[in-house]
Amino acid sequence: MSHVVESLRVVPLRAEVRRTSQIGAEVILPPSMKQLDFGGLSDGEKATLRSGLFDSGVLVVRNQQGLDPNVMPQIGRFFDETAWDTHSGGEKMVTDSKNILSKNRGARVPRAPQVSIIGKGHWTGYEGLPDLDLKHVSHTEFHETPCTTGKLDEGFTRPYRWHMDASLYERLPGFVTSLHSIKNPVLPDQKLRFPSGEVMPISAGATAFYSGARAFELLSTEEKEFALNTTVQYAPRAYEWMLNCKATDDGMTIARSGQEKKLEDLPEWSWDKVHAFPRLGKTGNSAENFHLAQMVWRNHGNGKPHLQVLGCCVYALRTTNPATGEVTVTDNLDEVRGICHKLTRKVYTPENIYAHRWQEGDLVIFHNRGVLHSITGELSRPSGDSDPEKRLFWQCTMASGTAPVAYQAAG
Numbered sequence: 376m377s378h379v380v381e382s383l384r385v386v387p388l389r390a391e392v393r394r395t396s397q398i399g400a401e402v403i404l405p406p407s408m409k410q411l412d413f414g415g416l417s418d419g420e421k422a423t424l425r426s427g428l429f430d431s432g433v434l435v436v437r438n439q440q441g442l443d444p445n446v447m448p449q450i451g452r453f454f455d456e457t458a459w460d461t462h463s464g465g466e467k468m469v470t471d472s473k474n475i476l477s478k479n480r481g482a483r484v485p486r487a488p489q490v491s492i493i494g495k496g497h498w499t500g501y502e503g504l505p506d507l508d509l510k511h512v513s514h515t516e517f518h519e520t521p522c523t524t525g526k527l528d529e530g531f532t533r534p535y536r537w538h539m540d541a542s543l544y545e546r547l548p549g550f551v552t553s554l555h556s557i558k559n560p561v562l563p564d565q566k567l568r569f570p571s572g573e574v575m576p577i578s579a580g581a582t583a584f585y586s587g588a589r590a591f592e593l594l595s596t597e598e599k600e601f602a603l604n605t606t607v608q609y610a611p612r613a614y615e616w617m618l619n620c621k622a623t624d625d626g627m628t629i630a631r632s633g634q635e636k637k638l639e640d641l642p643e644w645s646w647d648k649v650h651a652f653p654r655l656g657k658t659g660n661s662a663e664n665f666h667l668a669q670m671v672w673r674n675h676g677n678g679k680p681h682l683q684v685l686g687c688c689v690y691a692l693r694t695t696n697p698a699t700g701e702v703t704v705t706d707n708l709d710e711v712r713g714i715c716h717k718l719t720r721k722v723y724t725p726e727n728i729y730a731h732r733w734q735e736g737d738l739v740i741f742h743n744r745g746v747l748h749s750i751t752g753e754l755s756r757p758s759g760d761s762d763p764e765k766r767l768f769w770q771c772t773m774a775s776g777t778a779p780v781a782y783q784a785a786g
């Protein structure tokens with residue numbers, strides 16, 4: 376009698392969950408494998424996992440309680456053989472209060488220093504660390520016109536800030552980010568309201584995603600042409616630069632200019648380390664091209680075009696006329712942000728957003744260069760031991776040795 380060995384499978388999430396988002400699949404491990412173990416996968420299973428990620432953007436592996444944190448850096452290397460051995464945010468957690476990324480008061484796992492600890496609430500002696508006081512950032516601190524107290528009481532929240540995990544300075548963004556849920560809030564659903572007036576229930580603390588492929592698909596022919604011929608100059612030390620800025624209601628970009636830090640007031644920086652277009656008047660050497668930030672990236676797996684723009688960090692745009700080669704630089708911040716917002720906001724509709732409803736033990740792996748993601752949720756009451764908002768997650772995204780590849784339309 377033949378013996379059938381069940382293999383790893385990647386199963387797209389139900390159609391009513393995915394809708395038109397192009398996002399979401401569940402990884403069913405072989406029955407003999409309780410926790411993700413790359414060493415135990417065949418070449419065929421590895422290929423299934425790779426194509427699943429690049430096609431569905433977000434992979435969910437359930438019931439990964441007790442996961443060794445060192446598996447998370449391995450995930451980075453599995454999808455990107457050029458991944459460095461360091462988190463793309465740097466060797467240590469950002470703790471400088473001048474940097475907007477320090478607001479979560481996160482830490483790193485001592486036995487896996489590439490893995491960040493994020494969440495909400497007091498944690499004593501976790502992983503042998505001194506007391507942690509984790510903070511779940513709220514849109515109320517970052518949006519220009521946040522939800523009113525009345526709306527917050529009704530359970531409304533917003534996407535805090537859409538982004539890829541990318542320092543935009545020195546280190547290139549990882550191909551993937553992994554998130555592991557150790558403790559979830561025990562709270563009723565919260566809600567997102569969209570510009571159309573539609574309301575979508577989401578779980579408290581859901582991570583929201585949209586696909587850059589879907590965002591590109593929604594552009595008009597003219598917008599696609601513009602995006603394909605435009606590169607983005609990000610701000611130097613973008614997360615310090617935007618510390619005092621306030622975002623639009625959808626979390627896509629900054630609402631108005633005027634609050635940016637002066638470039639001379641930023642920590643030491645140089646243009647050659649900023650992710651940017653090659654400077655005008657230069658032919659572009661390899662060091663500059665390494666940091667080239669095109670607007671439309673080619674999916675490393677299936678080759679599709681993805682609109683990948685961090686609208687809160689943009690500084691200038693450089694658009695080439697394909698017929699004449701003439702270059703137009705747009706460096707008025709309000710105009711730059713307005714252009715990016717016009718392109719990206721089309722995807723902010725319920726059917727194009729996937730908000731992951733976390734279960735404890737979930738390991739979520741997402742294609743950081745193919746989707747944009749955002750924190751959601753209002754978890755901001757003072758924390759005690761019985762706090763129903765308590766949340767604890769691991770996060771890992773490894774800096775890459777490979778630059779994003781610009782998508783080039785055929786013909």
Ligand SMILES: [Fe+2]
Binds near residue numbers: 538539540748
């Ligand atoms: Fe992130």
